[in-house]
Amino acid sequence: MIITLILIALGFGSVFANSNSADHWETVVYSSDVWKYRPGxxxxxxxxxxxxxxDTSWMEGRGGIGYGDGDDNTIIEQTISLFLRIKFNIVDTSLIESAxxxxxxxxxxxxxxxxxxxARAGISGNPPEYNKFADSEHEAKMYGGGAPEEFEIKKEILKNILIPGENLLAVQVHNASAASTDLSSNFFLSxxxxxxSRSYRSTPEWFDEPFEFSSSDLSIIVIDTEGGTIVHEPKIMAKMGIIYNCPGNRNNITDPFNEYDGWIGIEYRGNASFRISDKKPYTIETxxxxxxNRNVELLGLPKENDFVLRAVYIDKTLMRDALAYYMYxxxxxxxxxxxxxxLVLNGEYQxxxxxxxxxxxxxxxxDIAKMDSADTSGEALTGGYIWCVNRRWGDEEHNDLLFDSTEADGNPRFLKYPQPDEVMPQQLEYIRNLEQEFCDVMAGPNYNVPFIGYDKYIEVSSFIDEIIIQELTGNSDAYSYSSYFYKDRxxxxxAGPIWDxxxxxxxxxxxxxxRYDEWRIKxxxxxxxxFWDKLFGDKEIQKQLKNKWTEYRQESLKTERIIAFIDSVANYLQEAQEHNFKKWPILGVSIWRSLPGAEERDTYHKEVDFMKEWLINRLExxxxxxxxxTDVENLSTGKITEFKLYPNYPNPFNPxxxxxxxxxxxxKVTLKIYNTLGQEITTLVDGLKAPxxxxxxxxxxxxxxxxxxxRLQTESGYSDTRKFLLLK
Known part of the structure; x- marks a missing residue:
């Protein structure tokens, strides 16, 4: 879905001005007001x-007007589009600062x-024809407990269109298909x-005054597309400036661009991450x-020209990528x-x-060999290649299919390097055949025979590291989506590098x-x-996996080290996360694939603690x-050396x-349940227990x-307490 907002363009390098100086906010149009409407x-x-x-011939009814989602005060027949009109009065246009x-x-x-x-979202055309479908599906949010999307209308625009007395808000709404089973149209103007002075109505309960972004303790990236529309492909030219005044100094939106000031190419990126939110991810190229291309250092990152701007929308800790990469x-x-x-894009804080x-x-x-068109034979043909496992999303113009064969099991493979418009036929054939040969061997009976099985084709240690990081993080996309492989000359x-x-x-x-107590790979x-299933079940792989895990837990993956990193990032983001969730008020809101209890996690630090608690359980x-x-070996034989209370499962639970x-x-041990007031609910255990x-x-x-x-307590003084959440 492409979203275009009417904005006043900024001159690049110019002062970023906040035009909103409102004393307070009032609402002139409610969704539930009486509207004139006409099905398209x-x-x-x-x-x-x-x-x-x-519009006297138009029908009249209370908004929202639509069908299918239970959020409609006026229900209409199924339609491709809907046209709405409502008039409102302005007492004094000079007092309107923004909308x-x-x-x-x-x-x-x-x-x-x-x-x-x-304002506009999800459709092209100037204006869109009555029978034009939306560019993509977009689900209403309010009926599910969410908040409506916010579109700012700046004073510079308002002063040219508002008049004293009667004014008109008109909206055309479009469905994604003629067969769509729902249409929603809830609009508010404030x-x-x-x-x-107070001349209008109070704002809705969910209304938050718009956040005015002026400075940050993080670096600020400012991008201006100069009127261009960002699409998935190709990249469009834009200008980018970065404000970075060194650690300990504030970065003001009015400061000069001192880290980067120049041109970029920019496009949308991502599949699910692009579809689920209006906070879009981007690929940029200096x-x-x-x-x-222009190779540059950005914020201490080594010289290059290709970078990604992750939107971190569904990740409310804003750090899961950074944490996984740190551990790897x-x-x-x-x-x-x-x-x-x-990020500020076209004058709008993102x-x-x-x-x-x-x-x-x-x-x-x-750090692998870079291939060119001359590398078509001998050792030069053997590397380097980068490819990934992913799914087809239906609009594959921007996906670079490498394998489309039922013989290559699982999701298709997509070639990343050499880039598809540069790869030579001999190179494509080589890496396709090699990966297919590996899959065939893994499907056969001799997959683990030395010198002819998997160790002939793969660097085993890299596959073990991939298993460790994917399992440690409990990655729901593990092995199947954004799963990378590479081959050097x-x-x-x-296996690797890791991503997403x-x-x-x-x-x-x-x-x-x-679930913290099951293998994702199973x-x-x-x-x-x-081939992942067979590798994980192999005795030699299991032996090396246990050795590596034990080694990493001694230092690299110590619990204290990981938690310290999480806490340092959370502290670093303390101010910026407040900005982010004012723009995107999703704390305490269930969004795409949210786990139960999202409504209870209504602060940033509750989200961080939720992740930490799960991760500690996972490590254990x-x-x-x-x-x-020795302790683990004793545990498996019943020779237990210490008291221990484990995390419950499932958590949250019902009932x-x-x-x-x-x-x-x-x-003698006791196991009791308490509420948050410390009152005992019940006793599960009270008596003598054998080892x-x-x-x-x-x-x-x-x-x-x-x-x-x-709480578990023993006669000899051991005591441990854990919390759990009952969610009905």
Whole structure:
């Protein structure tokens, strides 16, 4: 979906001005007001959106007007489009400082004030014809507890279109298809008033005064497309400036561009991440004015020209990518380096983004051979290549298909380097045949025979590292989506580098994303290349996996080290996250693939703590499975050396959950449940226990939703308490 807003263009390098100086805000149009409306069964008159137009023949009803989602005060028949009009009065135009149009729509709209377009989302055409479909599907949010989207209308525009007395708001709404089962049209118009006078109505309960971005303790990236429209491909030319005044100094939007001031190419990127939100991810390429590449250092990242701006929308900690890459680098591997920034695009604040290095062959990135058109035979033909496993999304013009064969199991493979418009036929044939040969061997009976099995084709240690990082993070996309491989010249296939962890670390309903006590690689998934299953089940791989895990847990992946990194990033983002969630008010809101309990996690730090708690549980569980110590060996044989209370599962739960604990010697123990006031709810265990591991089921069927605690105590003084969430 392409979103175009009517904005006053900034001269590049000019002062960024905040025009909003409102004393307070009032609302002049509510969605539930009485509107004039006309289903789009034919083209309306050309002047239908003008104030003087005679709409007496139009129907009348309370908004929202639509069908299918239960958010409609006036229900209409199924239609491709809907045209709306409502008049409102302005007492004094000189007191109007700015305006906000809030829109909750399905699937696209264009809004006008007195015939002038002021906001648009999800549709092209000037104006769109009555029978034009939306560019993509867009779901309304308010009926599910969300907030409408906000579109700013600046004072410079308002002063040219508002008049004293009667004015008109007109909106055309479009569906994504003729067969669509829903259409929503809820619109609100609010004004920022320049003095304390009150002439209109109070704002809705969900209304937040617009955030005025003026400075940050993060670097600020400012991009101006100079009227150009960003699309998926190709990149368009734009100008970019970066403000970075060194650590400890504030970065003001009015400061000069001192880190970068020049041209870029910019395009949308991503598949699901692009579709689910209006906070869009981008790929950028630093360029010279003639469009050629310009290698530069950005914010301490080594010289290159290809970068990614991650939107981190569904990741409410704003750090899952950065954390996964940090842990992978701690294991001695290359992963994209990251910088948190705040982004302003075409004069509009966009929130916190993560500037990341793009995966590509480079001495400062993935250090493998760079291929050219002459590398078509001998050892030169053997590398370097980068490809990934991913799914087809239906609009494959921007995807670079390498394998489209049923013989290559799992999701298709997409060639990244050499780039598809540069790869030679001999190169494509070589790497396609090599990967297919590996898949064929893994599908056969001799897949683990030395010298002819998997170790002939792959660098085993890299595949083990891939398993460790994907399993440690519980990545819901593991092995099947954005799963990279590379092959250097004269060397074997390697797994990696890693990429895309916004659905990892307990952040997705997909593939049991909340489970810390199961292997992701064992979840049935036809999208995953099946060689992963055989590798994970191989005895030699298991042995090396346990050895590597034990090594990493001694230093690289120590719990204290990981938690310290998380805390440092959360502290670093303390101010910027407030800016971000004022722009995108999704804390405490269930969004795409949110896990149960999202409504309870209504602050940034609750989201961070939620991730930390899951990660600690995950580390403990993986230790039991993999850690090569005497204690773990004793645990498997029943020779337990310490008391321990484990995390319950599932958590959150409804209505029952299982609590596990271990006892190293004969001792009287108690296991009790408490509410948040410290009041005892019930006793699950009270008596003598022999050495062993025990599980107790707790049923909260008769309790209200909320946070509870369970406490294990022993006669010898051991005590431990954990919390869990009952969510009905």
């Amino acid at each position: 069964n034919s083209s309306p008159d050309a002047d239908w959106n003008q104030l003087y137009y005679d 906000l149009l809030h829109a909750d729509y399905d699937d696209a709209f264009v809004a006008y004030i007195n015939g002038v377009e002021v 004004f920022g008033i320049g003095d304390s 360029r010279k004015e003639d469009g050629s 680098r701690s294991m001695g591997k290359w992963a994209p380096r990251t910088r948190h920034v705040e 929130g916190v983004y993560v500037l990341e290095e793009k995966i590509k062959p480079d001495k400062n990135r993935l 004269g060397k074997k296939i390697c 962890f916004d659905q990892a670390l307990c952040n997705s309903t997909h593939h049991n994303g909340d 979840i049935p998934d036809g999208a995953r290349p099946q 569980w993986m230790d039991v499975q993999l850690y090569q110590t 029952s959950t299982v609590i596990k604990y271990q006892v190293p010697k004969y001792e 062993g591991i025990y599980e107790e089921k707790f049923d909260g069927n008769n309790l209200p939703s909320g946070i509870y605690f369970y």
